[in-house]
Amino acid sequence: MGGPGGRRASPRPALRSWGAAGASGARDHEDARREMTSPPETESLGDRAAAALLGYREGRADAMSEFVREATPLLWRTVRAQGVPREAADDVVQQTWAALVGHVESISEPKATLKWLLVTARRAAWEVVRKGRADEQRRTELPDDDAETSATLPDPTPGPEAELLRDERDRLLWGALRQLPDRCQELLRLVSLADRPDYRSISAAIGMPVGSIGATRGRCLAKLRAVLTEQGETSWT
Amino acid sequence: MDMTYFDDVPGAEEPLDASDVALLARVAELSERADPVPEGLVERSLFAMTLAGLESEVMELMVLEAPAGTVRSDAPPLETRTITFTHERLTVMIALSPGNTPRTVRVDGWLAPADTLTIVLRRPDGDHRTTADDDGRFVLEDVPRGLASLLVEQDDVPITTPVIEL
Numbered sequence: 552m553g554g555p556g557g558r559r560a561s562p563r564p565a566l567r568s569w570g571a572a573g574a575s576g577a578r579d580h581e582d583a584r585r586e587m588t589s590p591p592e593t594e595s596l597g598d599r600a601a602a603a604l605l606g607y608r609e610g611r612a613d614a615m616s617e618f619v620r621e622a623t624p625l626l627w628r629t630v631r632a633q634g635v636p637r638e639a640a641d642d643v644v645q646q647t648w649a650a651l652v653g654h655v656e657s658i659s660e661p662k663a664t665l666k667w668l669l670v671t672a673r674r675a676a677w678e679v680v681r682k683g684r685a686d687e688q689r690r691t692e693l694p695d696d697d698a699e700t701s702a703t704l705p706d707p708t709p710g711p712e713a714e715l716l717r718d719e720r721d722r723l724l725w726g727a728l729r730q731l732p733d734r735c736q737e738l739l740r741l742v743s744l745a746d747r748p749d750y751r752s753i754s755a756a757i758g759m760p761v762g763s764i765g766a767t768r769g770r771c772l773a774k775l776r777a778v779l780t781e782q783g784e785t786s787w788t
Numbered sequence: 789m790d791m792t793y794f795d796d797v798p799g800a801e802e803p804l805d806a807s808d809v810a811l812l813a814r815v816a817e818l819s820e821r822a823d824p825v826p827e828g829l830v831e832r833s834l835f836a837m838t839l840a841g842l843e844s845e846v847m848e849l850m851v852l853e854a855p856a857g858t859v860r861s862d863a864p865p866l867e868t869r870t871i872t873f874t875h876e877r878l879t880v881m882i883a884l885s886p887g888n889t890p891r892t893v894r895v896d897g898w899l900a901p902a903d904t905l906t907i908v909l910r911r912p913d914g915d916h917r918t919t920a921d922d923d924g925r926f927v928l929e930d931v932p933r934g935l936a937s938l939l940v941e942q943d944d945v946p947i948t949t950p951v952i953e954l
Contacts, residue, residue, distance in 0.1 A: 615837075616834060619833055619834055623825060623829055623830050623833060624820070627825045627826075627829065628819065631823055637823075637826065641826050641829055641950075642950045644829060644833060645829070645832050645833050645836045645951060646836070646950065648833040648834075648836060649833075649836040649837055649839070649840035650840070651837070652837050652840040653840060721818060721821075724814060724815075724818060725822065728818070739812065739815050740816070740819050742812065743815045743816035747804070768804075769808075772808050772811060772812070776811070
């Protein structure tokens with residue numbers, strides 16, 4: 552094969568982390584980040600995804616770097632919600648971003664970029680879980696193994712160590728969250744990292760009709776409050 | 789139907805208000821504390837995207853096994869680490885040990901099946917190249933610590949590993 556870049560007509564710009572940028576570059580990034588953290592009312596994560604994609608196509612990497620930084624937690628949460636172990640989830644998130652580079656030209660509607668990322672990450676996560684189950688299956692077919700106890704995947708969201716939640720209110724909220732149906736937990740974790748206009752992308756990623764996602768979020772929040780109230784935590788009501 | 793599932797929950801239809809926003813923010817915060825996004829994942833992703841931009845047809849290897857917390861930046865990589873990557877056409881095993889100079893790593897690698905293929909260790913600041921011998925062994929000495937991905941040039945489509953922290 553040829554040298555790097557020999558395979559495509561227009562090599563993609565290199566993406567740099569803030570730490571690696573020069574002093575002046577870092578200042579620009581700081582400015583950009585400040586703008587990002589207080590976006591105008593109409594701008595959502597999905598809008599920034601679209602802007603990042605368009606900029607990247609034109610050889611500008613800054614908006615894309617910033618968007619990767621902003622959206623990686625949402626991808627991480629999406630992948631982990633499927634039950635993927637941390638080490639494998641790291642690779643799934645990385646490969647989802649790398650796959651975006653390969654699809655930069657084929658995403659015809661830039662507004663669909665966030666949805667594309669979430670759906671891609673979720674599918675890749677399923678694949679990892681499927682392989683994990685197949686491996687478990689092979690292992691549990693050993694004669695001395697008890698299939699009932701060993702055929703389960705690691706808990707996708709292990710209960711945090713007590714020291715992580717020293718605050719009693721944190722513990723109550725965490726306990727209440729874990730009492731909600733899985734779908735509620737996943738939805739709340741995802742919408743807590745996104746903006747309201749992004750519900751369309753999130754609905755596609757978690758297979759929930761977009762028309763019901765806002766109402767379901769409301770119900771899940773109300774349910775969460777109800778559990779907190781049952782437990783005597785009244786400061787939320 | 790789905791819409792009626794929580795209908796007995798008071799306040800379910802209320803629009804998102806300030807206290808909802810606050811509660812969601814706490815959900816996000818607790819989720820992050822309980823299951824934090826790994827340190828350096830953004831940097832690894834950015835580097836993986838840069839590599840993907842250079843080599844759009846690269847195929848991915850999967851990390852087969854690694855001692856917990858040693859592939860990523862979580863643990864100080866002072867002792868020897870062994871990482872195995874698999875792909876349908878190739879298995880690559882690498883052993884990492886301290887290099888001769890500070891802040892460097894020696895990479896001992898084996899390809900299976902053995903073949904005299906070109907190996908490129910790609911780092912944000914440049915590439916290190918070498919060739920595997922008849923037994924499929926290769927060595928990269930004194931590689932600076934940091935993000936890296938191995939690329940094996942094979943047939944038409946090179947194979948690359950995920951970005952790891954040396």
